[in-house]
Amino acid sequence: MMLRIRSRDGLERVSVDNPHITVAQLQSLIQSQLQIPIHNQTLSTNQNLLLAKTHEDLLRFTDMSNPNTPLSALNLSHGSIVFLAYEGERRVAGPAFSPAGSFGRKMTMDDLIAKQMRVSRQENPHCELVSFDRDCANAFQHYVNETLAFAVKRGGFMYGTVSEVGKVEVNFIYEPPQQGSEDNLLLSRDPDEEKLVEAIAVGLGMRKVGFIFTQTISQDKKDYTLSNREVLQAAELHAESGLNEWVTAVVKLEVNEDAGADVHFEAFQMSDTCIKLFKEGWFETEIGNDDDPKLSKMKKDVVVGVKDTREVDNDFFLVVVKIFDHQGPLSSIFPIENRNTQVTMKALKNHLERTKNLPFVKRISDFHLLLVLARVLDVAADVPALMECVQTQSAVPEGYQILIESMANTA
Numbered sequence: 001m002m003l004r005i006r007s008r009d010g011l012e013r014v015s016v017d018n019p020h021i022t023v024a025q026l027q028s029l030i031q032s033q034l035q036i037p038i039h040n041q042t043l044s045t046n047q048n049l050l051l052a053k054t055h056e057d058l059l060r061f062t063d064m065s066n067p068n069t070p071l072s073a074l075n076l077s078h079g080s081i082v083f084l085a086y087e088g089e090r091r092v093a094g095p096a097f098s099p100a101g102s103f104g105r106k107m108t109m110d111d112l113i114a115k116q117m118r119v120s121r122q123e124n125p126h127c128e129l130v131s132f133d134r135d136c137a138n139a140f141q142h143y144v145n146e147t148l149a150f151a152v153k154r155g156g157f158m159y160g161t162v163s164e165v166g167k168v169e170v171n172f173i174y175e176p177p178q179q180g181s182e183d184n185l186l187l188s189r190d191p192d193e194e195k196l197v198e199a200i201a202v203g204l205g206m207r208k209v210g211f212i213f214t215q216t217i218s219q220d221k222k223d224y225t226l227s228n229r230e231v232l233q234a235a236e237l238h239a240e241s242g243l244n245e246w247v248t249a250v251v252k253l254e255v256n257e258d259a260g261a262d263v264h265f266e267a268f269q270m271s272d273t274c275i276k277l278f279k280e281g282w283f284e285t286e287i288g289n290d291d292d293p294k295l296s297k298m299k300k301d302v303v304v305g306v307k308d309t310r311e312v313d314n315d316f317f318l319v320v321v322k323i324f325d326h327q328g329p330l331s332s333i334f335p336i337e338n339r340n341t342q343v344t345m346k347a348l349k350n351h352l353e354r355t356k357n358l359p360f361v362k363r364i365s366d367f368h369l370l371l372v373l374a375r376v377l378d379v380a381a382d383v384p385a386l387m388e389c390v391q392t393q394s395a396v397p398e399g400y401q402i403l404i405e406s407m408a409n410t411a
Contacts, residue, residue: 001078005030007086008050008121009305010313019077024067026082035090042085045074047225049083051320053123058085081223117282118303119312122271125319127245128166130210130267133328136172136367139336141251141263144214147340150253153180155187155213159201159367160328162245168209170247171328172367177338182218183293184229193337196374196383200367203387204329210247211237217253224294224314226250228287231270231296231314235278238270245269247321267321274317277302329391331362334369346411348372352404360396361389364404376407 001019005012014033027038042049044061052058063074076082144154156173174197177188201207211234226234234248248268253261277283284297291297295311304312335347348369355363364370374383389396
């Protein structure tokens, strides 16, 4: 059988004559076929092995640490992927080399640019960490889990703050008009609505800090972290933002040890090289149904390791970001925009009645409610004034209270 070995050098293949061999025998095959000494190898079926930075990190991956474990006990069969971390350097076989100059093919300017365009892993993100407000993260995952059942993709823009040391806090998620399928997410962005969202964010001392989206159950069967379509969309939105600390977050279902499913959040930054390649138009933007989703196609050769190639493993473009959570200044209990049910003034009336025992400023401290109000209020005068009350949690002027309550009573 054939096993696929994924390391920092990309995906390689190892031929195995006997499917019943042990981990130790597999290590011997890797040593002979890939020229990596056994004592330098750490193997695992967990892709997070490739994100390990220290020797202590490597020691956490124990599923293949016993040399006598048979591969069959690890559910490894023909075509399975094993992840490999190794110490030291090695030469990876590349394409035949044709010398440039008077006795060989002359180098063009494109060739020279490609030689300089190296794609390698970026170790450190610009973003120190990302912290999600528990309520807004829960409102997003609850909808995609309970209502959409992770059957179609869903996305949203994350808003919050960025500290001087690169700590990103996400305090609300705006979900634009969109159409999700199993493998694709089409955003039908509304510039007028986004201007209102920006006005609310600015008034609250916040800004757009990232993009969050879900992966569907059908995608969970694929062996990629992000698909080529997802890389392309994430790179486009990151490049558009102009924010070094921009975060791309993924929400998906993962099978747990009890054969149940847990909702799982992951956060990344697209690497500097990825954004540079996108801005300069290197990515092939037309993706065919037969294209391998774990590879991004380039219009020209780039250098990965020692190989010239036009197909780059998507993992090369991802920089892992640590995730924390916090309780932010806003609630997230008001119905959310652009979902299956249209948000009406009746929702405002119900919300105000349900929260009548709270101070008025607390009752309206919900982004999704503020977006409903912003559609009616003067965006240049009323919205900033109201946002200042919410940001400082100070009393809302009586005139605004009467106006908001009268809007609710039109339901």
